[in-house]
Amino acid sequence: xxxVTQTPKFQVLxxxxxxxxxxxxxxxxxxxxxxxxxxxxxxxxxxxxxxxGTTDKGEVPNGYNVSRLNKREFSLRLESAAPSQTSVYFCxxxxxxxxxxxxxxxxxxxxxxx
Amino acid sequence: xxxxxxxPQSLIVQKGGISIxxxxxxxxxxxxxxxxxxxxxxxPALLIAIRPDVSEKKEGRFTISxxxxxxxxxxxxxxxxxxxxxxxxxAAIWTASKLTFGTGTRLQVTL
Numbered sequence: 001x002x003x004v005t006q007t008p009k010f011q012v013l014x015x016x017x018x019x020x021x022x023x024x025x026x027x028x029x030x031x032x033x034x035x036x037x038x039x040x041x042x043x044x045x046x047x048x049x050x051x052x053g054t055t056d057k058g059e060v061p062n063g064y065n066v067s068r069l070n071k072r073e074f075s076l077r078l079e080s081a082a083p084s085q086t087s088v089y090f091c092x093x094x095x096x097x098x099x100x101x102x103x104x105x106x107x108x109x110x111x112x113x114x
Numbered sequence: 115x116x117x118x119x120x121x122p123q124s125l126i127v128q129k130g131g132i133s134i135x136x137x138x139x140x141x142x143x144x145x146x147x148x149x150x151x152x153x154x155x156x157x158p159a160l161l162i163a164i165r166p167d168v169s170e171k172k173e174g175r176f177t178i179s180x181x182x183x184x185x186x187x188x189x190x191x192x193x194x195x196x197x198x199x200x201x202x203x204x205a206a207i208w209t210a211s212k213l214t215f216g217t218g219t220r221l222q223v224t225l
Contacts, residue, residue, distance in 0.1 A: 004157070033212075040123065042203060042217035043158070058212070090157050100146055101207050105157030 004106035006091050012112045013081045021076040021109050023091030031096035032074035036087040081113045118206050120216030127223050133191040135219045137204035144206040149189050152201045194223045
């Protein structure tokens with residue numbers, strides 16, 4: 001099992017460009033998440049999908065859109081990238097119905113916006 | 115509003131020493147407190163977790179101490195090793211909801 005996979009691993013964009021970060025999980029989890037990690041800020045939730053067909057905003061959703069394509073895949077789109085979106089992005093999945101909600105993280109995408 | 119406050123931001127400990135990371139929470143509805151460990155270039159992974167009905171949980175060299183009345187919990191790493199050098203995040207959750215993470219502690223264990 002690959003767990004949670006993310007593509008690409010690295011990306012450099014110019015301000016105003018768009019891109020989609022891809023995430024897939026093979027653990028049959030119902031819930032998936034997108035986080036961004038910035039120095040001194042910890043992990044901040046951008047969007048999440050509690051189950052296939054649903055998506056909800058997290059703590060920092062502005063400038064992002066998401067699509068839960070099916071149970072396995074959850075993508076994050078930046079329509080018009082800004083330097084403030086320079087960050088490391090992590091996708092995670094879990095069984096939300098379990099009280100522990102242990103989340104399994106992907107390896108991350110390091111995004112730089114010039 | 116930050117619901118889980120973590121300190122220190124960074125920590126340097128000598129090999130064999132004890133590393134201590136502290137967290138405090140505000141929401142009394144939280145009922146599960148995990149710690150995640152993140153190595154450079156990797157995603158976080160669950161290390162150890164505790165529920166508020168116990169005051170301490172130990173797994174190998176890692177121990178969580180929990181003080182429900184003070185709304186505080188801490189991670190102790192005994193006999194710290196260079197391989198423990200990583201970023202540690204405390205977190206909190208209530209009844210299968212979203213995780214709320216602390217801001218992280220970067221631990222460096224020196225020889």
